[in-house]
Amino acid sequence: MTNQHYGQFCGLARAAEIVGQRWTLLILRDLSVGSRRYSELVAGLPGIPTNTLATRLKELEDEGIVARTAPTGTERSVVYRLTSRGEELGPALDALSRWGAGGMREPRDGEIVTTSSITAALRVAAGDGVAPADWDTVYNVRVGEVEVHVVMRDGAITADPGFAEDADLEITAGPGIRDVLAGTLSAQDAVETGAVALDGDPALFERFADTLRVPYSVHLAETA
Amino acid sequence: MTNQHYGQFCGLARAAEIVGQRWTLLILRDLSVGSRRYSELVAGLPGIPTNTLATRLKELEDEGIVARTAPTGTERSVVYRLTSRGEELGPALDALSRWGAGGMREPRDGEIVTTSSITAALRVAAGDGVAPADWDTVYNVRVGEVEVHVVMRDGAITADPGFAEDADLEITAGPGIRDVLAGTLSAQDAVETGAVALDGDPALFERFADTLRVPYSVHLAETA
DNA sequence: CGGAATCCCTCAAGATACTG
DNA sequence: CAGTATCTTGAGGGATTCCG
Numbered sequence: 001m002t003n004q005h006y007g008q009f010c011g012l013a014r015a016a017e018i019v020g021q022r023w024t025l026l027i028l029r030d031l032s033v034g035s036r037r038y039s040e041l042v043a044g045l046p047g048i049p050t051n052t053l054a055t056r057l058k059e060l061e062d063e064g065i066v067a068r069t070a071p072t073g074t075e076r077s078v079v080y081r082l083t084s085r086g087e088e089l090g091p092a093l094d095a096l097s098r099w100g101a102g103g104m105r106e107p108r109d110g111e112i113v114t115t116s117s118i119t120a121a122l123r124v125a126a127g128d129g130v131a132p133a134d135w136d137t138v139y140n141v142r143v144g145e146v147e148v149h150v151v152m153r154d155g156a157i158t159a160d161p162g163f164a165e166d167a168d169l170e171i172t173a174g175p176g177i178r179d180v181l182a183g184t185l186s187a188q189d190a191v192e193t194g195a196v197a198l199d200g201d202p203a204l205f206e207r208f209a210d211t212l213r214v215p216y217s218v219h220l221a222e223t224a
Numbered sequence: 225m226t227n228q229h230y231g232q233f234c235g236l237a238r239a240a241e242i243v244g245q246r247w248t249l250l251i252l253r254d255l256s257v258g259s260r261r262y263s264e265l266v267a268g269l270p271g272i273p274t275n276t277l278a279t280r281l282k283e284l285e286d287e288g289i290v291a292r293t294a295p296t297g298t299e300r301s302v303v304y305r306l307t308s309r310g311e312e313l314g315p316a317l318d319a320l321s322r323w324g325a326g327g328m329r330e331p332r333d334g335e336i337v338t339t340s341s342i343t344a345a346l347r348v349a350a351g352d353g354v355a356p357a358d359w360d361t362v363y364n365v366r367v368g369e370v371e372v373h374v375v376m377r378d379g380a381i382t383a384d385p386g387f388a389e390d391a392d393l394e395i396t397a398g399p400g401i402r403d404v405l406a407g408t409l410s411a412q413d414a415v416e417t418g419a420v421a422l423d424g425d426p427a428l429f430e431r432f433a434d435t436l437r438v439p440y441s442v443h444l445a446e447t448a
Numbered sequence: 449c450g451g452a453a454t455c456c457c458t459c460a461a462g463a464t465a466c467t468g
Numbered sequence: 469c470a471g472t473a474t475c476t477t478g479a480g481g482g483a484t485t486c487c488g
Contacts, residue, residue: 004479006247007334008336011322012324012344013250014324020249023480026240029236046231048481049482085443093236095316096243099312099315099316100234100236101235112233120236121235219288221288262470266470272462273461273464274472275462300469302471
């Protein structure tokens with residue numbers, strides 16, 4: 001199972017040999033959200049052939065990007081996680097996410113969201129993850145079947161899978177939430193048009209909409 | 225020629241559908257250095273099948289990332305260049321380059337450098353491209369057959385293909401120049417061990433070595 | 449049941465020749 | 469010069485099976 005090489009002594013070429021493999025970027029995205037078992041990866045990556053996943057995990061392990069923790073004692077599952085070297089890919093994944101999201105308008109036919117994709121998107125939207133120190137707000141965000149929560153506390157913003165127990169505001173949204181993150185749909189308009197439904201203080205959603213931001217590209221239809 | 229899709233409404237997935245195609249990242253790297261004709265791309269990407277290049281260029285044009293300028297009047301060549309949307313990929317390409325370069329030690333068997341790869345690497349090494357305003361230095365850099373020049377002037381650092389006429393220092397180097405950029409081989413040691421040969425004031429090479437930086441990853445051999 | 453390996457098939461990509 | 473045509477190869481998709 002030899003990776004494809006470009007034969008160039010070049011950082012980008014080396015990176016391309018890894019992230020240019022099909023499914024690899026999405027596997028890394030899911031692992032960047034948190035450690036995952038094989039079956040969780042399969043579930044979070046609809047359409048991935050199991051042999052491809054197994055092959056990728058082995059390649060990434062060989063490259064020192066992913067570490068495999070064999071089940072020990074009561075644990076009966078293999079757990080995959082990013083190594084430090086894998087974590088170093090974070091800025092590149094974020095930059096790619098941001099660029100790709102800039103070109104994202106409506107979902108294409110059949111396109112779905114996953115827990116990892118929403119979590120990763122919200123982390124990217126949080127930018128450097130810094131917030132005013134006096135904020136202390138927990139958001140539960142539901143998009144379709146996906147449930148994640150965002151915490152703005154102690155000067156930091158974090159996003160993680162699942163609902164929080166003590167949320168201040170519950171946000172139920174469809175793909176229109178994308179426009180809110182882009183800044184092209186105001187919090188108020190989003191609520192009034194039914195793009196999002198709130199359970200809690202609407203003012204907290206204003207803060208959510210103002211703080212999290214992944215702009216649309218303004219260069220989508222260049223003709224010359 | 226339908227691209228492969230992941231079926232996810234996710235910025236990273238959208239990006240992966242483009243940059244995950246074989247050769248695409250290297251095509252974008254070459255075009256990010258400057259506009260190129262088809263034959264120049266073929267020459268700068270040893271090993272690329274011409275049909276693959278043609279297909280990629282068409283896909284990238286359809287995506288609005290690359291623009292094709294048909295020959296007009298005296299011009300007899302089609303010219304490809306990045307659109308504004310394509311330029312927006314810059315930060316992502318830089319982050320990938322930096323990450324990939326962090327894992328780059330010795331060249332693997334048969335690995336080469338190209339004019340675009342060296343130019344792009346030096347641009348990445350220049351970081352934000354800001355230099356002290358009183359610097360005014362032109363470097364010619366030769367690595368194998370490749371010739372590029374670096375200009376530190378007016379508070380900016382730029383790197384471009386080819387030699388400059390008015391260089392203050394000419395640097396002839398092998399792959400060992402990588403260690404200088406990483407900061408693990410001092411300018412003085414590089415000269416003394418013959419890793420680089422200078423024609424001009426050695427003090428200017430100190431500045432070169434101190435200013436351009438693409439560190440090695442410190443996490444290459446994680447075992448747990 | 450989680451974590452793959454195996455088989456088969458398709459299509460993207462490689463190699464090379466050729467053409468407007 | 470700037471591609472297209474043709475053929476070959478092999479990675480990846482899909483389903484099933486296997487193993488601890």
